[in-house]
Amino acid sequence: MDDKIASDNDGKSKFSTYYHSLPNDTKNRYSTKLFYDAGTKSLPDPYVLTEKWSTDPNTWPDLTFGDIYLYLIDTPSIFTKESMKAYKSLEAYKYVVSGHVRVVLSHQISNDCPYVALSSKVTPSQRARDKPHEPWVYLEKKTGTVYCAHCTCMAGLGEVCSHVGALYLKLEMGVKIGITKTSSTSTACQWNSKFRKEVTPATVTEIYNQIKGRRKKDVPNVHAHGSSPLPSTSDLQLLYAIAPKSVFFTSVTIPGIEMLPPVDKPQPTDKFPKLLTSLHQPDTAPNSEYINDTYHKYTVTDSQAFRLEEATRNQAVSPLWFEHRKGRVTASKAHDVLRMREQTSPDNLVRRVCGYNSYDLSRKDAVRWGIEHEDEAREAYISHQKTTHINFECKLAGFFVNSKHPFVGASPDGITTCDCCGKGTLEVKCPFKHKDTPIDKVPAKDSNFCLDNMLQLKQNHRYYTQVQLQMYLTESSYSDFVVYTKCDPPSMVIVRLNLDLDFCKTLLKKCDSFVKDHVIHELITQKLNNMPVTQQSTCTTETMNNNDQPSVYMVSLLRTRIWPND
Template identity: 25%
Template sequence: MADKYKQWSVQRLKCELAQRGAACGGRKINLIERLESYDRNKNFREDPIIIPEPLDVFWPITGFQQLRPEHRKSMPQLTYHQIEQYFLYRMAEDKQMTSDLKALEKGKDLLNGERIFACSMSSDDAHIYLSGIVGAAMKQKLSYNFKIGIDKRTGDPLNSHCECPAGKGPHGTCKHVAAVFLMVESFVEKGNLAVRKGCTDNLQSFHVPKKIYDGKPLAADRIPWKRKHTDEMLEDPRKDKYMKFSSGYSSYIYNCMVNFCSQSSTNISLRYLTPSTSLQVASRDHDYLQQPITEHLVDKAVAVSPKDAKDIEKSTRMQAKSKTWFDERKWRITASRFGDIVKMTCRRDTRKLCCSIYQPKSIITYPIIHGRQHESRAISMFEELTHFKVKKCGLFVSVKYPFLGATPDGLVENDAIVEVKCPYGGRDVDIKPGKKFPFLVESNGKITLKSSHKYYDQIQGQLYISGRKLCYFIVYTFCDILILKLEYDEEYCVFSLLPKLEIFYKKHFRPYVASCL
């Protein structure tokens, strides 16, 4: 190689060095030595790292059928928890967290906007394959093809691919894939197949009348016209002496109108000329009552009969995936907040506490995500160790204290509940009382739950409201599991916990909810 470089001109040597990113100064012999050194050391660069292409997942080409209601029986159970887990963690060996939850929110918007144009299904012995078209969010004429693979036995999402830039497979997590997963979840659970129908799939509608306005009547000058009206167009034709009435005469006309409507149950347009009063203002007109009207409405809204309580529990067993679960919890104090109320001091801002109960913010943190992800695993290990079967449950509502509610993590037989805790700080250590597990204490050589911790108030409240006598308290980490049997403490509940909750409800929470009406 040295003889080769000796035959080169100085200009050619400098060009070669420049291409390799080396200095080009010096005499010819220096240039040759520099090139020889670069040849020996491979241009002083390490071998390039060749990134392999993603695993080529098998996608069937034939055998697809349009997804129809009768396919619901052959679809596995796919839950929102499984979808969230798929979008939360990249399905790779490093288990790197992607927290791609915004795609799920945008996918809901696509689903509600009927942007899934087509969906077909194929299956083999172990997998369910879905293929179809999803429209772009911002462009009407742009759409993307998607492919999805689901485990036929468990319903776990396995693979996904979309033609959009964010959905490259084999584990794409774009909003278009999210919309399809959410559609499948709704289809399996409720039978709702939210695929946009073609124009020939719907009945002709040219003879259907336009939607009739069904709001309350408006005065002509309050109608939101598109054209701007001048004062001349809305000129009042009445004479001046008829346009101005005394306040007493106006009140007389208003009272006559109200009395006539209330006695005859007749609705006349004249009553809409007077703006309606707010509920808060109306409640001040009846200050002679034992409690404000708004608070009476709150009590009436939360009141339940024994049959109503059973129906609520049965209809909310999907918990966070059930709209009814959120609706029934809204005006009630749930067991997870019992500890905050019982431990409340005079320095606590009660209005902020009531706001956090009535309008809880959606907070996504690593401890919360960790608890959601591993709760099912903890219950599975509990079933393996104890040979008990844990059943799902919904929101329990107390008949005697209807403003209280509780949702245990599960039920065991007819007299026990299950409550699971997966502490994020102690996920990699053995379970023992200390900094990682501040809710545990060692007593008489045995580990138990601190009676002063808010978890104790939560569990005692759950036992009282559900009418059960025993709680299996499960603490789960990656390397250990602890199962404690906690019995119902009737004396503590009746003489301490419930009176404090009732006082808080009547003195703080009920007035706050009433002020939001």
């Protein structure tokens, strides 16, 4: 691929018309997933590649079912471990065997690019004459490992849908039967080109005869030959006295008897909480009564909250994690809500809460440094704590929401448990500005540093607000606040903080009021989404540093101090 495929001469990224039709937050997600090599390089948008596509399956990587399984299960989606065991019953598989997946095209991008693009068109299952969906995937050339994917259907915005799954399964099917290794290019291309352009109408009998594994004997037709009269009223009354809840009485009325009202069937609940972005009603001009009604009608069940946390433990690489943060006051933004002055315009903060102001931080030195040392940091912290605690464990944490306060959320860096202290949260900070300075020297040099001269977390600092909300939403009694600098030798401080219920009650009251007074209106109208951002900030100078940047896990065992907050 020439450089001009990925970028114009003026340096601006080149994307398809489809990309420009997406909402701003979805655009950011779309462009972000095309970055690779720690964010230093970008793959081209497959929808703008018009040349050098190949129909030859010999150019496909060796995609295995194991690669598909890992990607579909690790990415929050409709696919589960149970459904993948019976994958032939999935809609994605039925797309393939029914001929709904058209010719698969491959693009090698360039010789030095480690990924190959593959795309196809999938005929909709219900409306076969509608425009086909267009999924694409990027696979590693050498291993066949899935890197990223997308589809033009609504579910495809989350990167995993039945159309993407169908593309994977057709690729895997070609690899399995040896089409990608055949010496006959014409045979391979002929197999790739077999698909059904149109769905021919057929009777139920014809469809039944084509079903694999159908009954050997036809099912005999059952025709009604008449009707029997109902029992007498007295008999019905006696029967009703014995079994008033019988299904029979849901369709029969007995004179002189007041029947039991029909029992409403319990409605199935969604697996995850309803996205707050779904509250958008573009043609509505909400008044205070409408806003209040919307605020109180939105609910999150305990089971939904549990499943959401479990499905978002990959945090920044989880589409669910991004989507469910939108419209919620997260722990990293709670301090700005708490300290916002009445005379300050809330617009910029509302934009941030709604997820309009999202940036790609993958190229920033501070973020890259944290990503490169993340695994090492977590292992170091766990190793240290295991020496001083009984049966200590630290697990990854997802996005926590609370059924009593559904408009706030938190994503701690970890959930810790031990027999001696119980359940707690982990929050790790690695100030890139002071990465080469011992922690005990930093407070004297930087008055805005989160720790004071006694190496205690300042209670007026945004990080204090952050960890308090994390403890409340995770129902934890303490938090380990870890600060690390990579000096020589490395320096680490662990500050143990206890839950302050009075502080949390004040904070939650302020957050709930902010959502009700400002955020709900914006979620319904999205009025601020296309308005220019003002220069007015809702943060004081003290709280501007490291605003909303991801936490960096970095700890060391060489020089450690543990300070409990009084």
